[in-house]
Amino acid sequence: MKLTVYLAGEIHTAWREELTDKVRTLDLPIDFVGPMTDHDKSDNIGEIVLGEQVDAIAKDEAASQINNLRTQLLMKKSDLVIALFGEKYKQWNTAMDASAAISLQKPLILIRPQALHHPLKELSNKANVTVETVNQALKVLAYVFE
Template identity: 40%
Template sequence: MAYTIYLSGETHTDWRDQIIQGIENNDLDIEVLGPITDLNISENIGAEILGPEENNFWRDHKSAKINALRNNHYLGQADLVVVRFGEKYKQWEAAFDAGLAIGMGIPIVVMHDPELTHALKEIDAAALAVTQDSLQVIEILKYISQQ
């Protein structure tokens, strides 16, 4: 069975690459979608296309809307959304993506360290699986891909 998954969340580690490598290594029929993870590109796209802004609020506002055009489209195409919350930064976009996916009826798998369990309890409660690392996500993908 073919799946399309959307990988949402922190951009400071190689968790996406690990999942993609696991999909390839296990020859899973899974298409992977996700946001632009180069922050220099995604955070400046609004000013690049629509013109510079003196005020950071409006610069961020422009970029957020353009990124939402792409991300919301890809979220809507996904059969499953994997949401990774890292330790170092607050991933507000990841929480927003989780809420959008849940609102669209798309199941989510959440990945985070145990230390974040309390802070993410509501998101964890809505997830169909709560994992701690990419290997657990890969095992879930292998399992659900079995015929």
């Protein structure tokens, strides 16, 4: 059995690389997909496709449409979603992706530090598993294949 895992969460730290490297080390049969992690490309994709927009709001709207399409397609094809909430960045996209996974009835592993327990309690309650670290999520993935 091979799984496709959508990695939702902030794109400013190397948590995805940390997880994918550890999965490769364990030789788990997992393919990873996720949002566009090139921040500039994500912000500018609307203008790349549609040309220059009239203002910053129109630019954001054009990019959002394309990014949302990409997310929807990749998440629907995924077997599992892992959503990471870190302490440093505001993460509305992570919350949106985790909620979308729940709506799509995709199994969800939520990674969030203990400090975010209270603001994420309802979302955590809807996730299949809530952990505090990438290593704990890795252990859950490894357990699936035991």
